[in-house]
Amino acid sequence: MFFLFSLKKSNAKTPKMMMISPFFADDQPDSLKKSGADLSNYREQCLKERNARTLTLRRNSRTAITNILGVNSLNSAGKAHRRASFLDELQGINLTIETIAEILESGSLQRISDLCTQIVNVSSTSPQLLQKLFQDPSIAIPFVNCFTCGINESEMRLLIDAISSIFPICNEDLRRSFIDEGLLMNIYCFFESEYKPIIYSSLALVAIVSISSSYARDSVLSLGILDSIIQLAHSHEEDKPLTDAACATIEKIFSDGESDINCDTLDYYLDQIGSLLKLTSEGAVNSILLSLNSMMEKSPSLVMKMNQIGLYVNVVNYLKIPSFAGAAIKIVGNLCIGNPSDVHMMLECGLFQLLIGYLRTEYVADVLWDLSNLLEAMTKDVLPMLTDDLINAIVEITSMSSYLVKREGAVFLSTLILYTDSSVVPAFVNVDIIEILVEMLGCSVTSVIWRCINSLMKLSHNLQPDKLELFIQMLFDADIVKMLNDLxxxxxxxxxxxxxxxxxxxSHYSKC
Structure with a gap:
């Protein structure tokens, strides 16, 4: 074992060595803020990357309504239609926006139902056909007007499904036109319908418009539709599939990480959404945990208020339940910036040990992110918990893992070096650690690069000549020259x- 930790301050003078750190003035954590390598910047940049990946995955699948809430929103008649029928219609009668508008305004329930069913079917097989067809913002008017033309709930459901198929693939002008023409105002009554399929379709529509357009999402919030969905989840608690669908919709409303939500709006909904944690359905609670995490990411100040819904206490309990682990681990990373007393309470409840239990799971990247945040927020409490065996295990996992895990591992190791007493840092001169830090100089995330650079500089400033020579050789072997040339x-x-x-x-050492 090569890690021997000590919190005792070293009085030894720093040996003279290469001067490479005009930005790293001392060994204290405060200097990180001056360098740009503090974890607050890291959180912001990595959050953007996480959201970008999430949004990419979401865009790839969101055109199919049945994928949104995990509920089949098509009736048996709709399933019977084949893609060929719509293709034949497209090619045979040259279907245009004008033709579609004429059908919607015809008052013929059969023609409207057939059109809506065909749109839904084609959206899951050839969405590009719909994308080319639905570009004119004016087509929103006849679609929305159909809500008041006297069709029954079964046909109304098909209409909602058709709009849900069009919305994510059309242009922003048409999306805004749907909202401005009153699309969302027409679905309030459906949340109280006795016809369950139309409730599911309405929830799917809210989910789709929210993840497709921040303009539409803001309308969902300002019109009070979220309030209705929260009430729906409470009033149908015994209906697990419906409760799960309602809470999944809430999660979609907050999941777009690329756009902001007014902080006052988030504050307003905190207690209401937090109350849904009392639901008995695991699926519903998991969606609410993800919703709360997204809310914190949009408004970090909300972290300070999470104790009013008991999240600091309960998140530790959620970590004990595998089905909640993914969401709970994400939440922990954000809660770490909260009040130190709340974070300390989580540690006393066994948070650290529970996180370590997930190191060798699919959640390892988020676990490493949590550990980095905990180490920075509660250094004196966390350092003694980082045993030699644990650090060796983290180095091993990081070295053998994917890019994302390796990046989070590099941040953790850099943070550990920077927050550890200078007298101990020579123990980190290890081939695997140096290779990880050097490799992540090429990760393109500025705050991660800064943290890796600063940790390497701290090592260089606290090594005796013989250890320094070994360290320099490790840097060359890890191809640091190429990385620095790129930087x-x-x-x-x-x-x-x-x-x-x-x-x-x-270059001085290479000539020696």
Whole structure:
């Protein structure tokens, strides 16, 4: 074992060595803020990447209504229609927006039902056909007007499904037109319908418009539709599938990480959404946990209020239940920036040990993110828990894992080096650790690059000559020169400058 931790302050003088750190003035964590490598920036950048990946996955699947809430929203008659029928209609009569508008305004229930069914079917097989067809914002008018033309709930459901198929693939002008023409105002009454299929379709529509357009999502919030969905979840608690669908819709409303939601709106809904944690359905509770996590990511100040819904206490209990683990682990990373007393309480309830239990699972990247945040927020409490065996295990896992895990592992190891007493850092001169840190200099996330650079610089400033020589050789073996040459061209001028300084210092050693 090569890690021996001590919190005792070292009085030894730093040996003279390469001068590569004009930005790393001392060994104290406060200097991280000056360098740009503090974890607050890291959270923001990595959150954008997480959301980008999530949104990409969501866009790939959201055109199929049946995928939105895990509920089949098509009736048996709709399933019987084949893609060929719509293709034949497209080719045979040259179906246009004008023709579609004429059908919708005809008052013929059969023609309207057939059109809506065909649209739904084609959306799951050839969405590009619909995308080319539905570009004119004016087509929203006849669609929305159909809600008041006297069709029954069964046909109304088909109409909702058709709009849900069009909305995610049409242009933003048409999306806004749907909202401005009163689409959402027409679905209030359906949440109280005795006809369950139309409730599911209405929930699917709200989910789809929310993840497709921030303009539509803001309308969902401002019109009080979310209030109706929350009430629906409470009033149908004994109907597990419906409760799950309602809570899944709530999660979709908050899941778009690319757009902001007014902080006052988030504050208003905190207690209402938090009350849904009392539901008995695991699926519903899991969706609510993800909703709360998204709300915190949109408004970090909300973290300070999470104790009013008991989240600091309960998240530890959720970690004990495998079905809640994924959502709970994400939440922990955000709760770490809360009040120290609340974070300390989570640690006393066994948070650290529970997180370590998920290191060798699919949640490892988020676990490493949590550990980095915990270490920075509660350094004195967490450092003694990081045993030699645990750190060795993390190094092993990081070295053998995917890019995402390796990046989170690099942040954790860098944070550990930066927050550990200087007298102990020579123990981190290890081939695997150095290779991880050097490799992540090429990760393109500025705050991660800063953290890796600063940890390498701290190592260089706290090594005796013999250890320093070994460290320099490890850097060369890890191909740091190539990484630094790439960083010299970085858009961040400070990273580019420090990379040039490091290259100059390393060139001196290469000539020795």
């Amino acid at each position: 010299v061209e970085n858009n961040n001028t400070e990273i580019a400058e420090i990379s040039r300084v490091m290259l100059n210092s390393l």
